Amino acid sequence: MAETKVEISDPETEFFASKKETGHEWELFKENVRPLKRGRNVRLLNHALKSHSDHQKLIEDIDEYDGDDPLSPWIKCVQWVQEAFPPGGECSGLLVIYEQCVRKFWHSERYKDDLRYLKIWLEYAEHCADAEVIYKFLEVNDIGKTHALYYIDYALHMEFKGKVKSANEIFNLGISRNAKPVEKLNDGYKKFMVRTMRRSKTVDDQEPKENDLPSRSFGTILSRGDNNNNNTGRQALGQQAKKTKLNHSSKAPLAVYKDNTTGDQTEMDKSKPEFGSWLMLGGRAERNKENNALPGKWAAFKVPQKPIVRTAAASTSSFEVFIDEEECTDEGVEKKKSETISPSSSNVLPLNDGREIKKETELLRQNPLRHFPPNSYLR
């Protein structure tokens, strides 16, 4: 018999013979696939669909979690998003999930000292236009205060803003509270001191700062040269000072701390041009609006939820469109799955609308605490 069998040798025969399987994601998630005129590479398609379904699963896990550490499925989900979107970016939904996670647990006594929870906050802060509001929030709400990381990140941020005195205070606060790990905090503080000393001795920048913005003073100083000087605390202006009047540099060691002597800290904040100041001023103005409009704001807090729920509803209806009548039995199961996801996902990241994610991401970047009640971060 064997002699009559023809040896067929072609790619298809080889493929048949190989134990290679084509994944079936393309069929399982076919409603999610837009056919392309030129066809698709099935391997890539399966990979992408699997990835999408992994994401869905992680979100389900958050909703269905029943154990004693409800933060853990959130961490897994955040990790997944970070790995799936190495550059991050507006469409990754990273900011949205950070925000939902931190907001879910901010009341929770249990997580006040949880390092993972703190890290979510700190990563969130890194992505925002003005992280200071977050650090302040954490302080007010006693979150993360036993961890050196909090003080280090906070102090570094203030140093970057040129508020070296504040940075110094923050380090000291952390040290006095014995934040752990102690060596890390001390080490961070030492390095900070070195940088500060260096800064005050030479007016050359160690770090490039872009501050060619004209100094803004709200009635504090008269002449431009003096402006530069009084507004130090930031290094770029230190550099300007060097260019214009070297004799000012003799004041420099004190000038570093000058932001304190001119009185009210917050007033100085407004008067300093900072990195991306136009952006931040906008954010700040927005926050100030909330301060002023306090009584009226409670009603408005319902509004942010709507975009999320609406999207979920929209995605349910789009599933319905694609269900084949004869495949009711199987599709019914899939459909049910998507239905159970959507109502409970008022809690969780809406996946399907990239535009909504982008919008929300930008809003959060400007105002990371926009969904929080105003009295939670003001004192």
Add this chain to the structure above:
Amino acid sequence: MASKTAAAKDIITLHGSAAIVSEFFCYAANSILYNRAVYPEESFVKVKKYGLPMLLTQDESVKSFLSNLSSQISEWLEAGKLQRVVLVIMSKATGEVLERWNFRIETDSQVVDKGVSREKSDKEIMREIQAIMRQVASSITYLPCLDEPCVFDVLAYTDTDVAVPFTWVESDPKLIANPQMVKLHGFDTKIHKVDTLVSYKNDEWDEEE
């Protein structure tokens, strides 16, 4: 052909299995011709088969072509001589092969030689076939659009000791160069095992049309 046994399995004979496979091929071919728009939608009619609405062509020439095909395949299957059936879709204008639906058949030679029968639940076979049919219909998710008039042909790979029947000619394999290939589900009657694969052209951005 099928008689119920206590274990809810059905007896499958060589003849019966050949009938199942050739019938499967007929419905599969129809489904492919419909889903890939080789013939216009209107020329098909819906029937119930395998628990699904299946489309069958009303075009007389296609009908008779497929029916001759089916009986020939059945004959080869009973002799255990059929290895491969391939439905090839080609451009009407250029004759270029655009898509190949490849069905590999493995026959239990013991059944052919000794005339024994096997057992398997009819229902299960039907479920397996159903899964394949579903995949055929869903394959638009990845198959390139066939937006030109196409024709089809059927190739059969048999053992070398098979005489070429009158209405068939020997042919080249009509392969696609550097194809994309997707393995679909298969089914098994315990006498004939059928695996399915579709291969299609890698559509390049810089190609005309």
